[in-house]
Amino acid sequence: MKKKITSYWSAICLLIMLSSSLYAQKTTNQKPLIIKEQGAFSAGGTVVKSEGTFDPLKPWNVQQGGQTRHGDHADVFYQIPAKAKHLSMVFLHGYGQSKRSWQTTADGREGFSDIFLRKGYGVYLVDQPGRGAAGQTTKPTQITSIPDDQTWFTxxxxxxxxxxxxxxxxxxxxxxxxxxxxxxTPNTGNVDEVTIVNAMSAVFDKSGEGILFTHSAGGSPGWKTAIKNNRVKAIVAIEPGGFAFPEGEVPEGNRGGKGLPLNEFMKLTKIPIVVYFGDFIPKEEANAASLNFWRNVLATARQWAKVVNAHGGDVTIVHLPEIGIKGNTHFVMSDLNNKEVADVLTKWLKEKGLDK
Amino acid sequence: MKKKITSYWSAICLLIMLSSSLYAQKTTNQKPLIIKEQGAFSAGGTVVKSEGTFDPLKPWNVQQGGQTRHGDHADVFYQIPAKAKHLSMVFLHGYGQSKRSWQTTADGREGFSDIFLRKGYGVYLVDQPGRGAAGQTTKPTQITSIPDDQTWFTxxxxxxxxxxxxxxxxxxxxxxxxxxxxxxTPNTGNVDEVTIVNAMSAVFDKSGEGILFTHSAGGSPGWKTAIKNNRVKAIVAIEPGGFAFPEGEVPEGNRGGKGLPLNEFMKLTKIPIVVYFGDFIPKEEANAASLNFWRNVLATARQWAKVVNAHGGDVTIVHLPEIGIKGNTHFVMSDLNNKEVADVLTKWLKEKGLDK
Structure with missing residues (x-):
C-alpha cells in the first residue's frame, strides 16, 4: 500500500533529503587529488608580556602576572600537490570571511583553492590575524551578535x-x-592593516614565491603585502575594496587610505595584476546604496589601473559581464560558474608565464 | 675572507634559518596522500531574527531591523581518502583550540588526522560553535587579551x-x-554544552557512522554526542576533562556536571570507548595545583570506567606511562611520539572491529 505524503513537514523532510543527497554526490566524478604534503602553521605575529613573575606552583589563574601572549599572526593550511609548479598560490579572504571563502562554495562544490590545486599549484589558505583559527590577538574586542545576514546578502x-x-x-x-x-565569522581583536600586512608577508616567507589571491577587504592589505615582500610575483584580486595609489594621485573617496611614497608604489608596477568584478554593478546611479558602492569601487579600480599602467605597470581590470560571463555576485570565486571564471584566469596565468 | 659571526642577532638568525630548514624537510619522505574528496561545511546551529522590516535600498547598516543571524554551528573540514573505510573519524578539539590540534604538531609534523587519513579513514575536523571558523554565534561576548601562555604551558x-x-x-x-x-584561539560567543552537542550530532548526520575523537574539554560534550546520535560507533577520548555518570552514581567533584538519566547513560555502554592519559600525573598529592588537577581527573576517569563497565560497557583507560610510553603532555595526539601512540590506538581499533 502506498502512503500519500500529505503533511507539510513530510514534504519539507523529503526536500531536505533530496537536496542533501544531491549535495553529497556533487564531487564524485572528480579524479582523486594527489597531495605530496599538507599541514598547518602560524606566520608572523607579535608577543606581549605582563608585569610580574609567573609562579607555576600557584593554582590555575590566567590573571597571574609575568606571562606572554602570542597573537596577531596568520593561520595557514597548505597543500602541495605531486609535481607542484614553482609558484604557490596564497589566498587571503575578505571581511567577515576565512579560509572557507576559497575552499568551498555555498552548495558544497570545489572552491578556487581545490580547482587550482588540481592544476598543480601548491595552495596556502590564510586566516588573517584576528579571524578564524588565527583568533588570538593582543588587542581585546567586543563581539556583538547583531542579526545582519540580509545586509550582507544585499x-x-x-x-x-x-x-x-x-x-x-x-x-x-x-x-x-x-x-x-x-x-x-567575526573579528576577534582590533587588528590594523599593518598587522595583517606583516602576517601576510610572513606567510610568503614560508610559502616561497607565489601568486597572491585577495578578496574584497583583503585587497588593500594585499597590495601592501606585494610592496613589502618580493616573493609576491603576481596578484589576482577579486573585487578589492581599496586600492594603493601613489602620493599626489589619490582620487577622492578612495578606500585604500592615503597615497604611498612613489618608491613603494612603484613595486606594484613590477608584477602582473588582474582584478575581477562580477555582475549587477550599475552604469548609472542606482536606487540602492549597495549598488552605488560597487559602482564607485569599479570606477576607482579603472582609475587605479590607469595610474599603475601609466607608471609602467601591468594591471588588467576584468568586468566579467563585458567578456560575456554574467550573473556573478561579489563571491566570484565560489559562484555557480566558478570553474568558468577559473578557466579565464588560467589563460591569464599562462599569458603572464605564471603557470610554471 | 671569512666573516666571524660575533653578534647576538646574527647567531639568532642562523638558529632560525637552521630550524626553519629542518622544519620544512620533515615530511618529505612520506608517500603522497590520495584524496577522493575534500571540502568544508557547516553543521547544525540556530537562527535568530531581529524585529522590524529590512529595506535593501537603505544605506549599508548592519543595525537595520528585520534581519536574521545564523550562528552556533560547527565548522567542518573533511577529507575522504581513496578506498575509504566504512567508519569515518570525527575530531573535536579542547579548550582554546581548533581543528589544528589534530591537523599538525607544534614542530610541523603530521597530526592524528593525517596519520589516520593515511590508514584509510575519512576524517572530519571540527571547530565547535564559537571557535575558529565557526565564529558566528547568537550570543555576544567580550574577548580579552590577557597574557596567559605560561598558565597553559603549565x-x-x-x-x-x-x-x-x-x-x-x-x-x-x-x-x-x-x-x-x-x-x-578564543571563544567568540557564550556557547553552552547543549549547543556544542547539537552541532556535533549534526556533524555525524553528515559524516555518517564514525569514531568520535575528543580532547580535553571536548570530552564532556563528546559523551553526550554519542548519547544523542547513534552514528557515533566508538569514542577515543584524549585526557577528557569531564565524565558522564548516571544519576545517583556521580562522584564528588566530577567536572562533567550532574548525573544523566539511566536510559541515556546506558547508550555509553553500547559502544567501545578508550581513554588515553599522558605522563607527569603524580600518584600522590603534589606541590603544583596543575598536577593535582590531572591527578583528580585520572582518578575520576578510572571511577567512571568502573561504573560504565559495571553497567555492561566497554571502557578502557590507558595511562600511557603504565604501558611504557613515557613523556607525554596533555597533547598526546601531537607530542613527539604521536605515531607511537597512534600505533597503540590502531591495535585497539582493530581489536574492536573499528578498522573496517
Whole structure:
C-alpha cells in the first residue's frame, strides 16, 4: 500500500533529503587529488608580556602576572600537490570571511583553492590575524551578535533581499543559503592593516614565491603585502575594496587610505595584476546604496589601473559581464560558474608565464 | 675572507634559518596522500531574527531591523581518502583550540588526522560553535587579551614554566613553542554544552557512522554526542576533562556536571570507548595545583570506567606511562611520539572491529 505524503513537514523532510543527497554526490566524478604534503602553521605575529613573575606552583589563574601572549599572526593550511609548479598560490579572504571563502562554495562544490590545486599549484589558505583559527590577538574586542545576514546578502549583490538578482550565479536552495550565512565569522581583536600586512608577508616567507589571491577587504592589505615582500610575483584580486595609489594621485573617496611614497608604489608596477568584478554593478546611479558602492569601487579600480599602467605597470581590470560571463555576485570565486571564471584566469596565468 | 659571526642577532638568525630548514624537510619522505574528496561545511546551529522590516535600498547598516543571524554551528573540514573505510573519524578539539590540534604538531609534523587519513579513514575536523571558523554565534561576548601562555604551558603539563618536564615528548625549540602558543584561539560567543552537542550530532548526520575523537574539554560534550546520535560507533577520548555518570552514581567533584538519566547513560555502554592519559600525573598529592588537577581527573576517569563497565560497557583507560610510553603532555595526539601512540590506538581499533 502506498502512503500519500500529505503533511507539510513530510514534504519539507523529503526536500531536505533530496537536496542533501544531491549535495553529497556533487564531487564524485572528480579524479582523486594527489597531495605530496599538507599541514598547518602560524606566520608572523607579535608577543606581549605582563608585569610580574609567573609562579607555576600557584593554582590555575590566567590573571597571574609575568606571562606572554602570542597573537596577531596568520593561520595557514597548505597543500602541495605531486609535481607542484614553482609558484604557490596564497589566498587571503575578505571581511567577515576565512579560509572557507576559497575552499568551498555555498552548495558544497570545489572552491578556487581545490580547482587550482588540481592544476598543480601548491595552495596556502590564510586566516588573517584576528579571524578564524588565527583568533588570538593582543588587542581585546567586543563581539556583538547583531542579526545582519540580509545586509550582507544585499551588499554582496546576491540580490536586493529577499529577491535574488535576475540570472544570479548563486544557489537559491535553503541549504546553500544556510551554509553561506554560516561562513561569516567575526573579528576577534582590533587588528590594523599593518598587522595583517606583516602576517601576510610572513606567510610568503614560508610559502616561497607565489601568486597572491585577495578578496574584497583583503585587497588593500594585499597590495601592501606585494610592496613589502618580493616573493609576491603576481596578484589576482577579486573585487578589492581599496586600492594603493601613489602620493599626489589619490582620487577622492578612495578606500585604500592615503597615497604611498612613489618608491613603494612603484613595486606594484613590477608584477602582473588582474582584478575581477562580477555582475549587477550599475552604469548609472542606482536606487540602492549597495549598488552605488560597487559602482564607485569599479570606477576607482579603472582609475587605479590607469595610474599603475601609466607608471609602467601591468594591471588588467576584468568586468566579467563585458567578456560575456554574467550573473556573478561579489563571491566570484565560489559562484555557480566558478570553474568558468577559473578557466579565464588560467589563460591569464599562462599569458603572464605564471603557470610554471 | 671569512666573516666571524660575533653578534647576538646574527647567531639568532642562523638558529632560525637552521630550524626553519629542518622544519620544512620533515615530511618529505612520506608517500603522497590520495584524496577522493575534500571540502568544508557547516553543521547544525540556530537562527535568530531581529524585529522590524529590512529595506535593501537603505544605506549599508548592519543595525537595520528585520534581519536574521545564523550562528552556533560547527565548522567542518573533511577529507575522504581513496578506498575509504566504512567508519569515518570525527575530531573535536579542547579548550582554546581548533581543528589544528589534530591537523599538525607544534614542530610541523603530521597530526592524528593525517596519520589516520593515511590508514584509510575519512576524517572530519571540527571547530565547535564559537571557535575558529565557526565564529558566528547568537550570543555576544567580550574577548580579552590577557597574557596567559605560561598558565597553559603549565596546565598542559609541558612543564612547570619555565622548566620543561624531564623527558617530555615536546619540542623545545623556540619556533615550535611559538607555533604552539599561536594555536590557542578564543571563544567568540557564550556557547553552552547543549549547543556544542547539537552541532556535533549534526556533524555525524553528515559524516555518517564514525569514531568520535575528543580532547580535553571536548570530552564532556563528546559523551553526550554519542548519547544523542547513534552514528557515533566508538569514542577515543584524549585526557577528557569531564565524565558522564548516571544519576545517583556521580562522584564528588566530577567536572562533567550532574548525573544523566539511566536510559541515556546506558547508550555509553553500547559502544567501545578508550581513554588515553599522558605522563607527569603524580600518584600522590603534589606541590603544583596543575598536577593535582590531572591527578583528580585520572582518578575520576578510572571511577567512571568502573561504573560504565559495571553497567555492561566497554571502557578502557590507558595511562600511557603504565604501558611504557613515557613523556607525554596533555597533547598526546601531537607530542613527539604521536605515531607511537597512534600505533597503540590502531591495535585497539582493530581489536574492536573499528578498522573496517
Amino acid at each position: 551588499q554582496f549583490r546576491i540580490g536586493l533581499y529577499p529577491n535574488f538578482n535576475n540570472g544570479v550565479q548563486f544557489p537559491k536552495d535553503s541549504l546553500s543559503m544556510d551554509n553561506f550565512f554560516r561562513m561569516m | 596546565q598542559f603539563r609541558i612543564g612547570l614554566y619555565p622548566n620543561f618536564n624531564n623527558g617530555v615528548q615536546f619540542p623545545k625549540d623556540s619556533l615550535s613553542m611559538d607555533n604552539f602558543f599561536r594555536m590557542m
